[in-house]
Amino acid sequence: EDQVTQSPEALRLQEGESSSLNCSYTVSGLRGLFWYRQDPGKGPEFLFTLYSAGEEKEKERLKATLTKKESFLHITAPKPEDSATYLCAVQANDYKLSFGAGTTVTVRA
Amino acid sequence: DTGVSQNPRHKITKRGQNVTFRCDPISEHNRLYWYRQTLGQGPEFLTYFQNEAQLEKSRLLSDRFSAERPKGSFSTLEIQRTEQGDSAMYLCASSLPSGGFPGELFFGEGSRLTVL
Numbered sequence: 012e013d014q015v016t017q018s019p020e021a022l023r024l025q026e027g028e029s030s031s032l033n034c035s036y037t038v039s040g041l042r043g044l045f046w047y048r049q050d051p052g053k054g055p056e057f058l059f060t061l062y063s064a065g066e067e068k069e070k071e072r073l074k075a076t077l078t079k080k081e082s083f084l085h086i087t088a089p090k091p092e093d094s095a096t097y098l099c100a101v102q103a104n105d106y107k108l109s110f111g112a113g114t115t116v117t118v119r120a
Numbered sequence: 121d122t123g124v125s126q127n128p129r130h131k132i133t134k135r136g137q138n139v140t141f142r143c144d145p146i147s148e149h150n151r152l153y154w155y156r157q158t159l160g161q162g163p164e165f166l167t168y169f170q171n172e173a174q175l176e177k178s179r180l181l182s183d184r185f186s187a188e189r190p191k192g193s194f195s196t197l198e199i200q201r202t203e204q205g206d207s208a209m210y211l212c213a214s215s216l217p218s219g220g221f222p223g224e225l226f227f228g229e230g231s232r233l234t235v236l
Contacts, residue, residue, distance in 0.1 A: 015162075045225075054124075054211050054227030055163065098162050106151065106176065108225065110162030 013038045017099050017111035024118045027088050032114045034099030035081040044082050045108060046075050047098040055098055089118045122146060124228035126212050132234045133202055140198045141231040145214030152195050153225065154187055155211040156180065163211055169195060202235045209233075 014037040024030055036044065043062055047055035059068045061077040068075050072093060074085040084097055096115045100108040125144040133139050145152050150171050155163035166185070168176045171192035181187075184202075189195040199206055209232050213225040 047227075052229075052232075054213075054229050055225075057224045057226070060224065100162070106153070106168045106170075107165045108163075109165070112160065112162050 013101055013103055013109040015099055015101055015109055015111035017097075017114050019114060020112070021115045022117070024086070024089050024116065026090055026118055026120050029085070029087045029089070031086070032084040032097055032099075032116070033081060034084070034111055036099075036101045038101045038103045038109070040103050041101060042104070043102040044077055045100040045102065046073075046082070046084055047100065047110075049096045049098055049113065051096075058097075086116065089116070091118045091120050094118045124212055124214055124226050126210075126228035126231050128231060129229065130232045130234075132236065134236050135204060136201055138198065138200045139202060139233060140196055141210050141212075141233075143195045143197070143212030143228060144193075145195070145212070146226055149214035149216055149226070150192065151215045152189055153213045153215075154195070154197050155213065155227075157209045157211055157230070158207075166197075166210075199233070202233075204235045207233055207235045 016035045018033045043060050046058040049055045059075040064079045066077050072087045076083045094117050096113040098113045100110040127142045152169040154166040157163040166178050167187050169189040172189050184200045187197045209230040211230045213227045215225050
């Protein structure tokens with residue numbers, strides 16, 4: 012069965028203080044690794060898809076990387092509006108995502 | 121607004137009552153998914169439709185749960201004889217045909233169920 016573990020569970024940052032979130036996974040035949048952002052009371056919002064080890068993608072202050080066993084989401088010089096729960100998910104077949112529990116990031120001004 | 125729409129946003133019900141949630145996907149998306157999310161956890165897959173066909177159901181979906189997608193458009197998720205353990209956020213998502221590759225899922229804002 013697919014397993015996705017995210018760490019840390021919670022992260023408190025000062026504005027401008029860069030950090031990284033970890034997503035380790037066990038899946039038979041990874042077809043894609045996804046990062047989503049979720050604000051309180053809302054549905055997840057797509058950020059990135061990574062398909063193969065060594066791949067990197069960037070969006071504003073966020074950068075996602077992928078190895079054969081884990082993915083990192085780097086947040087560079089975060090702002091308070093980056094506060095959210097960041098979810099990692101793996102896809103092993105054509106339709107189902109298996110999500111981790113998420114990392115809740117709080118950025119203080 | 122052309123995103124995924126879910127109704128109602130909140131539902132409070134007494135144990136033993138039936139509830140139904142509706143999801144209107146993005147119009148050109150032929151794939152529709154239901155997920156369930158409890159506090160502090162990530163979403164868990166419940167079921168998946170391609171057009172009107174329900175192609176997969178999770179073991180999480182007991183016999184009290186039924187989902188439909190008539191005519192391949194909107195979908196409904198019904199929970200019969202609700203239990204307190206059914207309290208959760210029910211998320212609907214839709215996507216374009218993936219051609220065998222993973223696609224981006226567009227989620228709605230969810231329907232929060234509280235069973236008293």
